[in-house]
Amino acid sequence: MPDSPAATDPSAIGPLELVEFPHPALRRPAKPLLRLDDAIREAVSRMFEIMYEAEGIGLAANQVALPYRIFVVNCTGRQGLGEEHVFINPVLSRPRGTAVQEEGCLSLPGVRMDVRRPERIVVEAWSLAGEPIKLDLDGLFARVVQHEFDHLEGRLFPDRLPEAAALEVRHQLEGLAQVFAGKQSRGELPTDATLVAELDRLEAARCRA
Numbered sequence: 558m559p560d561s562p563a564a565t566d567p568s569a570i571g572p573l574e575l576v577e578f579p580h581p582a583l584r585r586p587a588k589p590l591l592r593l594d595d596a597i598r599e600a601v602s603r604m605f606e607i608m609y610e611a612e613g614i615g616l617a618a619n620q621v622a623l624p625y626r627i628f629v630v631n632c633t634g635r636q637g638l639g640e641e642h643v644f645i646n647p648v649l650s651r652p653r654g655t656a657v658q659e660e661g662c663l664s665l666p667g668v669r670m671d672v673r674r675p676e677r678i679v680v681e682a683w684s685l686a687g688e689p690i691k692l693d694l695d696g697l698f699a700r701v702v703q704h705e706f707d708h709l710e711g712r713l714f715p716d717r718l719p720e721a722a723a724l725e726v727r728h729q730l731e732g733l734a735q736v737f738a739g740k741q742s743r744g745e746l747p748t749d750a751t752l753v754a755e756l757d758r759l760e761a762a763r764c765r766a
């Protein structure tokens with residue numbers, strides 16, 4: 558059995574992969590990152606790779622089981638096209654207007670629903686270079702940033718649905734939960750306790766002064 562990445566370095570980040578509902582990282586509010594190091598820069602680059610492979614346009618750290626307030630966006634979803642954005646410790650403000658658009662989520666395969674959100678928002682964050690970012694966004698970019706910010710809060714887009722629509726997706730979520738539990742019972746995925754212990758370790762490494 559290979560050593561866990563923590564065996565040699567308590568801040569080590571192991572191989573990252575996309576996690577699906579109901580992995581505990583998805584419901585755990587992410588913590589502000591206090592340190593930027595090479596492992597984080599590597600993790601962000603891997604997040605872009607995972608996002609492109611899965612044909613997504615945004616990905617939050619929770620979705621690769623990292624408990625940090627980081628998300629990445631490329632509204633084109635295509636490597637080499639458009640612009641890559643990294644948001645670290647983001648804050649949203651000035652919500653204006655309302656827009657309804659269909660959303661999906663790489664951690665909720667097969668689930669797509671119309672979601673109502675503010676049409677415009679301001680996002681402030683830090684870049685990977687440690688520089689401040691402030692953007693006033695609308696359209697798809699504003700929507701993706703709000704969806705990814707929700708991930709950092711442990712929220713998923715079905716949480717934002719009105720009751721009837723939420724009922725409609727409930728059986729899909731139950732189906733995903735059964736698949737996840739099945740993988741755990743066959744030993745293909747660690748238990749929740751093991752997954753949570755790993756999140757605790759990563760949080761202790763970079764979110765405490």
Ligand code: NI
Nearest residue numbers: 661662663664
């Ligand atoms: Ni998502």
